[in-house]
Amino acid sequence: MFATAPVISAKNVWKLFGPSPESYLKSMPTSRSFDEIRADGYIAGVKEVSIEVDRGEMLVIMGLSGSGKSTLVRCFSRLHDITGGTIEVDGQNIMSLSERDLIELRRNKMGMVFQSFGLLPHRTVLDNVAFPLEMRGQDRHDRRERALEVVKLVGLEGREEYFPRELSGGQQQRVGIARSLAIEPDIWFLDEPFSALDPLIRREMQDEFLRLQEMLGKTIVFITHDFDEALRLADRIAIMRNGAVEQCDTPDQIVMNPATEYVAKFTENIDKARVVHAKGLAKPVNGHALEGAPINGGSTIHELARILINDSRILLPVANDKGVVTGVLERDAALNVLLGAE
């Protein structure tokens, strides 16, 4: 089974923009910095990135504008041809795919949502959603049925015949989401899907998105420039800067142990207690004598605040959702996180 093999596996991926990137990359001395490459007349969109995305995982790629996050996701779907390295999707090197195979891959396995929606202005909601199905030649009735189903899923029932310009931004993005889900993709790319929306709508759409993900359990690569959004959604976060990945880890680890100064700057003003989970802070049991009721490892420290303050144990057993004790939490350390004292 694939269960353990990663869905997307990128190794030493480079994407350079410039006059003749391939030959430049070959002749380029190793460990050249972003600025040095720029001085040579090239832009390193993606710079030596190795990353894996596991099945059913939600990887959030976080970075400021120009950090290369959108370029990286476009390399995964081969909207951009990479300059160096390899990208495998389900064990297949996508750079070796023929035009036909690439189209087949996109028609059957990949869905993508865009920041400014990328809806076709001349098609109704239903026709937009059915577009990928139409492209792969599904017959009219099938695709209509499926499109109606997805439109309902994203909560746009009753607006099937509207044109994009007749909808609000949030509704337009729901159409974008529905379209990307119509073909039942295995891999779902979302490129800053909520950045163009108002803060209130954004929050609502995030909830909606989490609901969908819980139902569908797709493999997701989600791009954002909003660190809070990343923390809220991610299984793992990859923080990018100047085309390179600074750190790729769980939100707990990123907040507790930022790998670089750059990452640390992001985490500075974050209320860690709301991010860090008990299981993230817990240490292995290793023969500690544990007593009393265990706490839920999936809860954040903030959620456990009352227990932590009222409890008198030094060490608290941490259990997973099945009730099995998996680790041990030092109450003091947890209180430090809660109080913001390092």
Place this chain on the structure above:
Amino acid sequence: MATLSTELPESSDRPWGRTRVLTVLLIAAFALILAKAFGVLPEWLNRIPEAAIPPTAQVMDAIFSFIQNDLGLIYVTRFIAEGPLEFLLDTSANLLEGKRRWPHLGPIPWSAIAAVAAVVGYAVGGWRLAALGAGTFIWTAAIGQWKMAMQTMSVIVVAAPLAFLLGLTLGIAAWKYGWFERMLKPILSVLQTLPFFTYLLPAVIFFKVGPTAGAVATITFAIPPMILMTTLGLKKVSPEVIEAGKMSGCTHWQMLRHVYVPAARTEILVGVNQVIMLCLAMVVLTAFIGMPGLGAKLLAMMGSFKLGRSFEIGVTIVLLAVMLDRMSKAWVVKQPVHFERGTPWWIRHQISLIALGLFVGFTLLSQVFPILAEVGRKQHLSQGKEIDVVIKSFLAIDAIKGPTEWLRWFLNVKVLIPFRNTLLAIPTPAFILLVVSFAYWVGGRKPGIYAAIFFTIVAFSGWWDRSVITLYTVISAVALATLIGIPLGVVAARSARWSKSILLACDTAQTFPSFIYLIPAIMLFGVNDVAVVFSILIFAAVPLIRYTIIGLSTVPPEMTEAADMSGSTRQQKLMSVQFPLALPTMAVGFNQAIMFSFFMVIIAAFIGTQDLGQELQRTLAGTELGKNFVLGLNVSLMALTFDMAISSWAEKRKKQLGLD
């Protein structure tokens, strides 16, 4: 950032500074002129001797005849002309004017066409356009010009879709292949400045006289803007829409068909609008190669000085132009509107059904009431003679006659003729140097070099004097148009209401086929040089006024506010803030005015000029394709010289000012 300074630093890092080059050029020119004045200039420096002029026309004739006969192109073109194209034209002619050809159904009753036009107008733009659509056709029928109008329309309905398809295909190709675009661009700019006579003769020679040649000339004339708009639209499609298409698994063809072309809909439809308008303008002009229709009738009426009828035909042409323009523009901005789910089909297709119903209804009714099918000879409401009398007595009023007579005398004797003689007296090399210094002063080095090349070619074409006369007419008309147009624009730009209505008037005037502008000129001044200049003047004033208003009213408000808060008077604000900022836009108008003038001056050959246009018109009678081309290229090269200089100035200036 709103910075008030409009003074820009001159770049003077080049060893040969601008001023120095200009001084040298001008000194050389004046030396030549002075030499001539003192009679010491050798004749070969005054005009290029006959012997030195290469036989370009003959060489071209030889080349054309080789392509035409030896390579057998004529068989291909004649095949197209006599095959598919003629078939289409015959079909449309049968349906619209009742020519005895397949499918032998026509002519369609005018009332049915008027009814459908009303429904179409309503569908794209509501009641006003419905009234315009119906009104135009009712007027045409009632005034007794139905058949002529339909002769014209039958060519348009064939030429416009063909020009659209060809333009779209070429536009897509130009967008897809960089080399093709690079190749096409210079050809297009020559095509857009080539006088229309140059389209006509090859069409006649390769595609036989009559509607086919007319249609071919019309199609060729209408294609360039369609190509440009298509390429522009495709380039503007948002990258995310393209990526969405790719991620949906589109093949190349699916991308084009379902993503690119629909997403570029607006620009493509603007192209359609331009195709229709150019088709109309050109079809009217095909009268010069004997195409029947409104143009031919207008030509005949003006030739015999029947002003009343000319006026009526003019109104018909204007109405058709305005109707076609408004309807196609309304179609551009019309966005699809959804129907609720479960709407029955007869409501979804309500408009088409009503149109069909009315069409059938009026067709049947016209069987009973023949007047609904055709307005007969004795039944129409034409008041040609009466209008003639009115115009003539109006012109005979002393208050009108005095000024026009005086103006005619003054312009002719005091301005135009002296100016023309001066230009003709300048030695050829001095003239070229003057033009080059103008191009260099305005546009910089590249336009200067092109000016030198282009005008040298003109000098060696053997038609120098006629070229100078053409240029003289253009310069006089544009100068007068500037004197009138810019103050008018400035005054209009002061109030928003005025700008709006004058802009609307200009936009409408720009849709008129250029031929129309001859009517008032002939009415007021008769057949002479002044009428020529006057017709060009009003034609050229339109873009000048238009762009002056646009330029002044698009000056960023924070800049005018800053001027107000600095305590400038209206005069100061205009001179030191609004004008400098509006100038690049106004230059675009000025450029258009010059281009329009070059176009109009050729048409004015009809009134009787002594320039290239006159010679061009003469070539139409024969088969002198080579001469026709040489003359046409002369006009094109002169126009391109000014076009390059002025647009390069406008662009540079816009960039410097940080506009756009």
